[in-house]
Amino acid sequence: MLYDIAIAGAGVTGGMLARELTRYRLSCCILEKENDVAMGASKANSGIIHGGFDPEPGTLKARLNAEGVPLLYKAAQELHVPYRRNGSLVVAFDQTEEDTLQRLYERGLQNGIAQMRLISGEEARALEPNLSPEVTKALLVPTAGIICPYQLTIAAVGNAMDNGAELLRNFEIVSIEKEEYFTLHAKDGRTVQARFLVNCAGTSADRIAEMLNDRFYTVIPRAGEYLLLDKTEGKTVSHTIFQVPTKNGKGVLVTPTADGNLLLGPTASVVQEAEDTRTTPAGLDFVETFAKRSVPAVNTRNVITSFAGVRASEQGGDFIIRPSGKVDGFLHIAAIDSPGLSSCVAIAKYAVEQLRGMGLSAEPNPDFNGEREDPHAFRKMSDAEKDAFIKQHPAYGRIVCRCETVSEGEIRDSLHRNPAAADVDGVKRRTRSGMGRCQGGFCAPYVMRLIAEETRCPMEQVTKKGGRSAMVFGEEEEA
Numbered sequence: 048m049l050y051d052i053a054i055a056g057a058g059v060t061g062g063m064l065a066r067e068l069t070r071y072r073l074s075c076c077i078l079e080k081e082n083d084v085a086m087g088a089s090k091a092n093s094g095i096i097h098g099g100f101d102p103e104p105g106t107l108k109a110r111l112n113a114e115g116v117p118l119l120y121k122a123a124q125e126l127h128v129p130y131r132r133n134g135s136l137v138v139a140f141d142q143t144e145e146d147t148l149q150r151l152y153e154r155g156l157q158n159g160i161a162q163m164r165l166i167s168g169e170e171a172r173a174l175e176p177n178l179s180p181e182v183t184k185a186l187l188v189p190t191a192g193i194i195c196p197y198q199l200t201i202a203a204v205g206n207a208m209d210n211g212a213e214l215l216r217n218f219e220i221v222s223i224e225k226e227e228y229f230t231l232h233a234k235d236g237r238t239v240q241a242r243f244l245v246n247c248a249g250t251s252a253d254r255i256a257e258m259l260n261d262r263f264y265t266v267i268p269r270a271g272e273y274l275l276l277d278k279t280e281g282k283t284v285s286h287t288i289f290q291v292p293t294k295n296g297k298g299v300l301v302t303p304t305a306d307g308n309l310l311l312g313p314t315a316s317v318v319q320e321a322e323d324t325r326t327t328p329a330g331l332d333f334v335e336t337f338a339k340r341s342v343p344a345v346n347t348r349n350v351i352t353s354f355a356g357v358r359a360s361e362q363g364g365d366f367i368i369r370p371s372g373k374v375d376g377f378l379h380i381a382a383i384d385s386p387g388l389s390s391c392v393a394i395a396k397y398a399v400e401q402l403r404g405m406g407l408s409a410e411p412n413p414d415f416n417g418e419r420e421d422p423h424a425f426r427k428m429s430d431a432e433k434d435a436f437i438k439q440h441p442a443y444g445r446i447v448c449r450c451e452t453v454s455e456g457e458i459r460d461s462l463h464r465n466p467a468a469a470d471v472d473g474v475k476r477r478t479r480s481g482m483g484r485c486q487g488g489f490c491a492p493y494v495m496r497l498i499a500e501e502t503r504c505p506m507e508q509v510t511k512k513g514g515r516s517a518m519v520f521g522e523e524e525e526a
């Protein structure tokens with residue numbers, strides 16, 4: 048099959064770019080090595096819509112963060128992705144950190160970030176009563192927010208697919224040739240051809256570049272470990288609380304999540320392998336200690352899980368979004384570490400401009416519809432509306448995940464809506480079944496049975512996350 052554009056990688060960058068490209072009459076495919084979308088950094092990050100004061104003025108990061116925030120709020124509304132404009136506070140504990148806050152404030156002004164304010168420790172505690180009494184000053188950024196990063200990615204890819212883009216899963220690109228067109232070879236022998244190729248492969252972007260003999264950057268994988276707390280702790284703070292950034296990143300934050308939990312983290316440590324998403328006792332101790340420095344009331348007895356994500360950092364420190372100097376039709380979108388999530392819509396629009404400059408002719412697609420059906424519409428109904436709906440659709444009256452109150456109807460739907468969930472973790476990210484206190488201990492077998500029924504496959508073929516992650520073995524006994 049020959050496409051106008053192939054996108055390598057279905058993270059938030061590739062997904063948002065695909066959505067942007069379907070605004071035009073173009074054929075587009077997204078090639079993803081995993082069994083689902085949002086399996087890289089876009090699954091495991093802080094989920095913060097950064098205000099934009101942090102990037103170095105004059106960089107692409109500074110520009111696309113500032114442009115990206117309002118665009119992201121708009122896209123989140125159109126795509127029905129959970130988000131909240133909760134504002135952020137960067138807190139200082141002494142004169143040296145206060146001086147850093149002042150520099151951040153000035154940098155924010157240079158980046159065109161409006162409405163920021165330096166406030167006293169007392170004012171900060173009036174906004175956040177659980178803040179440490181040791182906090183002496185804070186930078187308040189009311190435009191910052193929180194968003195669910197994997198639901199955003201799922202929604203962006205889903206909306207792109209609703210508008211004609213194709214997603215090829217388990218398509219691990221292992222080699223690429225360029226003659227008249229790009230020919231992309233997958234590990235399993237499939238091939239795809241395209242006129243233009245966009246590299247959105249996150250921590251593997253340098254490997255993709257290498258395949259075309261155009262590797263001029265090296266991704267430095269930097270892991271961030273987190274602790275996630277139960278929803279009982281979700282109101283410990285209402286703003287996102289940062290400490291002053293260091294050369295290693297934005298420091299440990301304490302934040303509510305868009306889904307109502309409390310999140311602590313991340314660390315920032317270089318790892319050998321980009322796939323290394325293990326958490327470590329030392330990393331999690333560090334997170335706990337530093338989170339309690341800002342918010343001593345943090346109750347880590349209610350931690351429900353820990354996880355890690357890996358940033359695709361690069362020595363230069365800026366996003367790399369530019370056409371290849373060697374291979375016509377090849378666009379690099381690499382080193383998209385933080386604030387890549389906050390900037391994703393702006394990155395997609397900037398990339399389309401680059402592609403046009405590279406000769407892509409793009410006529411508007413009159414059928415484009417940027418609105419996605421709300422997958423959580425049932426949850427938002429009143430009790431009376433739910434009663435009426437359940438009478439019509441009884442599966443919505445059967446609760447599968449008790450912790451998060453997720454119904455059988457929502458799970459069955461998630462197995463058909465673009466991009467359909469294909470495994471237990473995919474259902475989890477779409478519906479939140481298994482995201483609660485018991486972490487799927489109760490509902491996982493029920494979810495597996497629903498996947499088996501809806502996809503017409505035996506239980507032993509149902510996987511946790513694709514590949515060799517089957518959850519049961521042997522033949523099922525007749526009931």
Ligand SMILES: Cc1cc2nc3c(=O)[nH]c(=O)nc-3n(C[C@H](O)[C@H](O)[C@H](O)COP(=O)(O)OP(=O)(O)OC[C@H]3O[C@@H](n4cnc5c(N)ncnc54)[C@H](O)[C@@H]3O)c2cc1C
Pocket residue numbers: 055056057058059060061062078079080081084085086087088089090091092093094095096097218219220221247248249250251270271272313355356357358359383384385386387388389390
């Ligand atoms: C710990 C951490 C905290 C962060 N916090 C924030 C934050 O609060 N706010 C913010 O704005 N940003 C944050 N970021 C940055 C943000 O998460 C990233 O900028 C964003 O997710 C990058 O998306 P991506 O699509 O470029 O990469 P990814 O999400 O990593 O996607 C790349 C995709 O390419 C696929 N792929 C790789 N190789 C191949 C291949 N050979 N063939 C086919 N597919 C392939 C991968 O499977 C993956 O799905 C954070 C990142 C981390 C790790």
